[in-house]
Amino acid sequence: MSTDRYRRQTLVKELGQKGQELLATKHAIVIGGGGLGSHSANLLVRMGIGSIDIIDDDIVDITNLHRTSVFTQEDLGKSKAFVLQEKLRAINTEVRVRGINQKVTKENIESLVKNADVIVDGTDGMSLRFIINEVSIKYNIPWVYAGVYETVGMVMGILPKKTPCLQCISQNIPESTSGETPVIGSLPAIIASIQCTETIKLLLGKPLAGLLIYDVWNQCFDTMDIKRNPYCPMCGKKKKIN
Amino acid sequence: MKITVRVFGRYKDITKKDTIQLNIGEGNTLGDVIDSFVKQYPTTEKDKSRMMVSKNKMYASFDTTIIEGDEITLSPPVVSGG
Numbered sequence: 001m002s003t004d005r006y007r008r009q010t011l012v013k014e015l016g017q018k019g020q021e022l023l024a025t026k027h028a029i030v031i032g033g034g035g036l037g038s039h040s041a042n043l044l045v046r047m048g049i050g051s052i053d054i055i056d057d058d059i060v061d062i063t064n065l066h067r068t069s070v071f072t073q074e075d076l077g078k079s080k081a082f083v084l085q086e087k088l089r090a091i092n093t094e095v096r097v098r099g100i101n102q103k104v105t106k107e108n109i110e111s112l113v114k115n116a117d118v119i120v121d122g123t124d125g126m127s128l129r130f131i132i133n134e135v136s137i138k139y140n141i142p143w144v145y146a147g148v149y150e151t152v153g154m155v156m157g158i159l160p161k162k163t164p165c166l167q168c169i170s171q172n173i174p175e176s177t178s179g180e181t182p183v184i185g186s187l188p189a190i191i192a193s194i195q196c197t198e199t200i201k202l203l204l205g206k207p208l209a210g211l212l213i214y215d216v217w218n219q220c221f222d223t224m225d226i227k228r229n230p231y232c233p234m235c236g237k238k239k240k241i242n
Numbered sequence: 243m244k245i246t247v248r249v250f251g252r253y254k255d256i257t258k259k260d261t262i263q264l265n266i267g268e269g270n271t272l273g274d275v276i277d278s279f280v281k282q283y284p285t286t287e288k289d290k291s292r293m294m295v296s297k298n299k300m301y302a303s304f305d306t307t308i309i310e311g312d313e314i315t316l317s318p319p320v321v322s323g324g
Binding site: 036124126148151154166170181182211220222225226228 | 250251252254255296298299300301302315317318320321322323324
């Protein structure tokens with residue numbers, strides 16, 4: 001491992017040389033390579049995660065460019081996963097980067113994530129997030145939820161059966177509505193940065209911050225300290241008596 | 243009864259406060275808290291069915307009964323875009 005590359009990062013006492021070396025042994029899977037996923041994958045590669053898979057079956061579209069920083073106009077029409085693989089490999093050859101041009105489904109998710117140390121959420125709908133949540137609990141794989149809408153973003157690191165899962169906090173949430181999600185261009189980069197920090201903390205065994213809510217327009221940042229729902233149908237132990 | 247509700251995210255901007263007071267009847271539920279909140283702040287109406295409401299640091303369903311002294315929070319719906 002190059003010491004110069006991470007020198008400024010290892011000076012951070014929360015990480016240190018030991019933390020950096022530990023990161024180099026970890027495998028992250030980023031599901032979704034759009035506004036959030038491309039930024040998160042970029043940061044994780046730069047920060048020195050050991051290996052990373054980026055899974056997305058979509059192509060780079062002109063509507064992606066306002067909120068991403070890795071893609072360019074030359075990438076339009078190309079696989080997001082393969083473009084990210086090529087560009088992120090060029091950023092840090094010490095990290096094993098693999099782009100997987102595939103749709104993640106309930107049927108294939110287990111085979112795609114079974115060796116992961118962490119799953120990083122770059123998806124754009126709730127149904128896939130609930131699939132990630134389920135597999136995370138089943139195989140005890142931590143994951144970091146993140147979402148953006150208009151000017152508001154949310155992040156929550158999830159340590160299965162230790163911290164609240166997505167179902168614990170979203171029992172009233174119906175399936176995503178169809179249509180395009182409005183997002184201000186500056187938001188995904190910020191939310192992905194927060195998401196990556198929570199990802200690194202998870203991998204280093206540090207305590208998580210809870211549910212983070214950031215409104216970039218009103219510059220309002222909140223951290224919610226929440227507990228697991230013991231009656232959660234996904235991760236709870238108790239059965240609700242009506 | 244009068245209850246105190248802590249608000250998060252853009253609800254702080256809408257209410258111009260960190261905590262608000264709502265008047266709720268005895269034996270009412272978290273759903274009634276949301277109804278009262280939306281009535282007081284009509285611009286939150288579009289979130290109504292998806293609002294995240296917690297009681298004593300735990301997210302709970304809208305039919306959960308509340309009593310005086312419960313710590314209630316309201317935040318915008320879980321964000322789903324990527």
